[in-house]
Amino acid sequence: MSEVYRTDAGGRAVRERYRAVLERWPVPAERVRLNTRAGETFVLVSGPVDGPPVVALHGSGGNATTWMADITTWAPHLRVYAVDVIGEPGLSAAVRPELGSAANAEWLDDVLDGLGVDSPAVLGMSLGGWLAVDYASRRPSRVSRLALLAPGGVGRRRYGWVLRALPFFALGAWGRRRVVRIVTGVELGAVASSIGETFGEFKPRTDIPVFPDDVLERLTMPVLAVVGDRDAMIDSAMTARRLAALVPHADVRVVPGGHLLLGQADAVLGFLR
Secondary structure (H helix, E strand, C coil): CCCCECCHHHHHHHHHHHHHHHCCCCCCEEEEEEEECCEEEEEEEECCCCCCEEEEECCCCCCHHHHCCCHHHHCCCCEEEEECCCCCCCCCCCCCCCECECHHHHHHHHHHHHHCCCCCEEEEECHHHHHHHHHHHHCHHHCCCEEEECCCCCCCECCHHHHHHHHHCCCHHHHHHHHHHHHHCCCCCHHHHHHHHHHHHECCCCCCCCCCHHHHCCCCCCEEEEEECCCCCECHHHHHHHHHHHCCCCEEEEECCCCCCCCCHHHHHHHHC
């Protein structure tokens, strides 16, 4: 059985739903498939060819459509490469290199080389934030700017949400919507149903390590980090404290919100332009 999906049929259903949502991508986009040492990687490319390049890495359980609400703000100004992270419910290879090994950075080396971008800005959310920090700490010359939204691996993971969500796991689609609300901290309406359906078939990572101090101290490029003050998944206060202490040049912002931070498109654009 796949380490990504509970069943093969469920994986096919998740990918078909994703393909249908991709048809509603709100700006012109190119669909690119790259060969990497970790397998095929899917990238959705939007924005002007001569715009500042930005590689966007979504969180666990996500894919390129994570950025659907933001791309209309970014695409007139930035060349956005929305990458389907390997081992997640997108169209990239269903493999998961060990977090903390060099393999994830090597995969991103191949992605950047395949896209023909040398030193882009990197934007990461949650698990994507972990991957972005890992890459920037290993390849500082290849990352011009680093934007992090509720990044994993800086503050400790929280598990209290599991006790709150546990009664809802057995309550079908309605219960899954309630779990999504608890995890994200946002009322997502119909989108919550789609997320709940994905997590009904998808097996999220449980092995996201916390970075030691010396890794964070290697982030010498400009850094923007935005965390929510009510994040159920990650200790956002610890995230803000560690970044302020270990990356003193970083712009660290604590905003009202949970783990899924909405309404940050303008802040990200201002930093990345």
